[in-house]
Amino acid sequence: MPALPTATRLGLLYALVFAGIGVAMPFLPLWLASLALAPETIGFLLALPIGVKILATAPLMGLVDRGVAARRILVAGSLGLFLTYAAMPAAAGFGWPFLAVLIAANAVAAAPLVPCLDYLSLAAVRREPRLAYARIRLGGSLGFLAASLGGGWLLGLVGERAGATVFLAVLALVSAAGSAVFLGLRRGEPPAPARSTAAAPARPGRMPPALLLAMGAAALVQASHAAVYAFGSIQWAALGLSPAAIGLAWAVGVVAEIAVFAVIGRVPALNDAPFRLLVLGAAAALLRWAGLVGTAALPAAILPLQVLHGLTFGATQLGVMAALSRLAPDGARGAAQGRYSALAALASALATVASGAAFRIGGGPAALALMLPVAGLGLALALAAGRARRSLD
Template sequence: MHPVSLAPGLRLGLLYAVIFAGIGVAMPFLPLWLASLSLGPDLIGALVALPIAVKIAATAPLMALIDRGVTARALLVTGSLGLALTYGAMPAAAATGWPVLALLIALNAVAAASLVPAVDYLSLAAVRRDPCLAYARIRLGGSLGFLAASLAGGWLLGLVGERAGVTAFLAGLGLVSATGSALLATGAGGERPPERRPAAGIRLPAALRLAIAAGASIQASHAAVYAFGSIHWAALGLSAPMIGTAWAVGVVAEIAFFALVSRIPPLRDAPFRLLALGAVAALLRWAGLVGLSAAPAAVLPLQVLHGLTFGATQLGAMGALSRLAPEGARGRAQGSYAAASALASASATLASGAAVQAGGPLLAFALMVPAAGLGLGLALAAAKRA
């Protein structure tokens, strides 16, 4: 069966899978590739934060193009091809010097900036149009794609090593993403929303702005584990396949939460409760990483909380966007959330790099606790305004 003839929910789920496969390799293993270049932790933190910082400036303008008639499909295909090119060129850039590598990482970030928000935009539009569809079930595709790529990445890198395999694998996945986007995004819906007045003149509701800030703060609290979790676990003695498994456990928990949340009445269609749940789980998770740091066996149980720290937060933010974003500015609202998350994550990643340099990974993990607490406060304030 040709992919474009599939039902909308399945087509969007497969689209998530091909987009998130690259994230499933880049997130756990690109920091290890940077470490294989003999870079210091402060420079690694800066290079990991750089693409997040670039997305602050790039995401909202790119997503606002949708409100002006550019299709999400065009953003997805173009961005994926950009990823393939920049990942493929990274080894040569690294051999030239870290400033050239930093420039390429910035270009890579521009290419990636609109990918996830564009798929989210298409999915939320499809859910609003068809009550039988559920965002959580569609989003399962992304989690499954991340899981498969993370496990495959751990296995592959165990064979060839981080230095040789990471960027080549990511370049190939960029081509897969470009092909999948060209086939699967066609006719997914919501690409040209009705525009009754200029998008720039539409103000986002206060409750939505608070929910965006809450989601961004909670997601940013993942910065230390995203940038230095794999490096810390390797120092504890975990092998590359075990590190891939640790990331996979978190994604399995995320998948389970996405699959079950629609059966939990207090959480179904309750975006602010979901945001608060994600924040509370984040407080427990980061405190646990600090308190149980000397026990490698604690890594996997703590990773189970990713189902809530990421999953509940993601569903809460998307629910708030779907419910509160005004017509004619939905692309801008989606981009605003992505940009706010990038700003918060870049700040948290830079702080994590400085903390690792000053006191090791445990100090960086400890810094994430107040970020999660801020997210909880903002979620409660959003619920009150709504």
Template structure:
């Protein structure tokens, strides 16, 4: 049975909800490590606390999203998750005063609350696009990129005025807004009766497993640039302002890609073409960043490929899920992809850290080339399996 209709009007409401959800991510990702450092914690402990949410998401995302297939509305997961995030962010300052083990427990609970948000919203958006071909997932998802960028800028401004101590409270407020957005913007989505449990789990087709693995591998190949890009580029002689410009170019390229790709018929609902485009761009991007040691000015234009390495891969993975996931297993499939992407990214981040210590940025970026190559090979295999 297909998901119940989204009586929301059209994509702008979903795009607005993406903006609300990604606003919290846009503040937490760059600034929570600064708050942890402001507590006086050592770098090893900060690294462990930053990695903890990744490990939690790997474990809990698929089971939580599987609840959708049992009749739990995605809207309910989003509201509950956002409220959990708001509560745990508000509790973090007090828990930190009780010691880092208590803080670690709160951070783990925070990760549980955040795990279903983006996959649940993707589930809702893909269901809407399947029902109404006039909607464009890329244009809807564009709201998330804009929300991330705006919140990052606002968070940096707030940090300069109020200091790092304001970060948890600011995040709590953003997550309360996200909970209200999910309750209001998705308020008319009826929660159908629970699905009768079958004798076994709904099996995902081989082509979908391969597409999930391909998307996870291509996204994981970003690990070196996410973790060590700024450090490496400053070491090459780029000014901090130029390094910031490089990151900004990547975000703008992502936004531009989401804005225009829906108008290209060859890539509309073409999961394997999109995944292949993302993998090919990743090979070009990491090879280019590997070769810029003598020409650091090339970093900025190479960052424009982020629109393809991230954007095309994201759209390709979502298109594969929409086309290939069976009814009764769509929620679980969405959770499996999120968990696989987190696992692959965590593994690639650890590997790139070891490579950076052993051989600097050149070795770390070089290691990402075979990861992207694996993503391309899996994409080709997924395409062949789907044709069969």
């Protein structure tokens, strides 16, 4: 049987990993609630993985620069997810502290999965310029959408308490097998040759200023989603939207993200243009949050504004990945990938806490309004990154 093309293998792995995220994000909180835990305990258990990933991602990705194959980290991480998800129901029977230990271990296992896939995909694009990161990453969005919709249907049949962790364990095991099979077809991950557009040489391990600014810009723009991620559904339900309508609003955002990943490479001005993409994502974030604040009492405005998710998330993700591919110095690419992931997690955690305080004071509009300066600072850093990059040319 002939080997699958590189882009297909990586796209399938993105789909598998993001399928787990597409189930865990909406349904793991419901599983915790089914255990009759106190709300404060549930909040702690949901916040715990964020803190763990902030600490664990960069060191784990640094292993790649020290010779540990990224595919081995993927297999090990996926197996770790399988074991921890499978053990969670038993641990819950002993009390929430035991469950907290497993959730922390689960977060360690999960921390390097997406950064490893990004690392492998960017290396493949540098090695084979005909490939496009956006088209590969599209698999993740499709996997997330399919799993969140299909998982909701399946768990509706068997119940969240009975099925959520089992479903997640099965997905993790499939992801481990997929990583072993798909990436096992390649022996090793040779460094890709530098493109002619690469940045001026930097000392190994030292990130160019333009890259640091780009990472900060992307982390802030992604963090500005915190209010809508945490409180969007609550706000929309308060406006009278049904659960089906709220689900449609989220689906519209994911579909828009998929559309951006599918077509961005066909737009000459944005193809392989990291700083333009970052500016576009940040500007769209300002428009999206301002629109949601200004039309807070108009449910009809939600769906059109959700379409901007394709840019606020999609363009920002593509921009920072292109910047990492161009500017991360050889010998420190894994560390750069890990640092960005940790920085984005930290920024999102802080934004989530801040938006929660704002929501208590002024509801959804206040939480969303707080995201405007976050996105605005992201836009300023994106513009500064572009200027810093041009100074090297």
